[in-house]
Amino acid sequence: xxxxxxxxxxxxxxxxxxxxxxxxxxxVLVAAVVVPILTHQPQGSSGxxxxxxxxxxxEVVATGDDERTRTLSVVDEFGxxxxxxxxxxxxxxxxxxxxxxxxxxxxxxxxxxxxxxxGKPGPCLGGVGSQEVEEFDEGVVQYAASNWINEAFAWRLFxxxxxxxxxAGSFTAYIELPAAADENVDxxxxxxxxxxxxxxxxxxxxxxxxxLPLRWxx
Numbered sequence: 172x173x174x175x176x177x178x179x180x181x182x183x184x185x186x187x188x189x190x191x192x193x194x195x196x197x198x199v200l201v202a203a204v205v206v207p208i209l210t211h212q213p214q215g216s217s218g219x220x221x222x223x224x225x226x227x228x229x230e231v232v233a234t235g236d237d238e239r240t241r242t243l244s245v246v247d248e249f250g251x252x253x254x255x256x257x258x259x260x261x262x263x264x265x266x267x268x269x270x271x272x273x274x275x276x277x278x279x280x281x282x283x284x285x286x287x288x289x290g291k292p293g294p295c296l297g298g299v300g301s302q303e304v305e306e307f308d309e310g311v312v313q314y315a316a317s318n319w320i321n322e323a324f325a326w327r328l329f330x331x332x333x334x335x336x337x338x339a340g341s342f343t344a345y346i347e348l349p350a351a352a353d354e355n356v357d358x359x360x361x362x363x364x365x366x367x368x369x370x371x372x373x374x375x376x377x378x379x380x381x382x383l384p385l386r387w388x389x
Contacts, residue, residue, distance in 0.1 A: 214378035241270035257388040276321030276370035279344035294355035318344035
């Protein structure tokens with residue numbers, strides 16, 4: 172009868188250290204995700220005034236209560252100025268921002284304009300910021316109903332894009348407009364806009380809420 176080779180004492184002593192290393196790595200990852208959410212304090216208003224009905228523009232500049240001056244602008248996929256007063260499902264927009272806080276993630280999405288100034292934008296067409304694990308090919312532009320921008324490594328694992336330039340707080344988002352209505356919001360009835368807003372790590376903070384009004388073509 173054959174016998175299994177004995178496991179050396181050195182190998183047996185190594186396993187607890189390997190397990191401990193894995194546990195520590197997981198704890199660091201969890202801390203990187205949870206701590207910013209628990210410790211974030213709202214910074215106030217973005218400084219953008221409510222836009223009157225029927226007014227459309229492709230760039231907005233506002234200085235928030237955090238003293239950051241942010242710019243949000245949009246062109247179409249060919250670099251031309253789009254007519255945001257008559258958009259259609261399937262239109263592709265390239266959204267650019269500067270002055271944003273690179274230490275805080277944002278969503279870029281089409282959302283209902285809230286009833287009150289500095290209210291939370293939403294609901295948003297197609298939802299915002301999928302946290303499903305995704306793989307992006309480097310350099311490939313992928314258009315979607317919403318984009319998620321977050322510099323933190325932990326969230327980059329779940330499909331977030333990074334900022335273009337941390338020092339400038341700049342980003343680029345690629346939006347393909349969805350249909351004007353879904354089960355949560357109807358932008359043919361409610362006023363809607365192309366928004367930036369803090370992601371799920373700071374849902375109560377309105378300081379990065381900028382928007383460009385949109386209206387779907389009849």
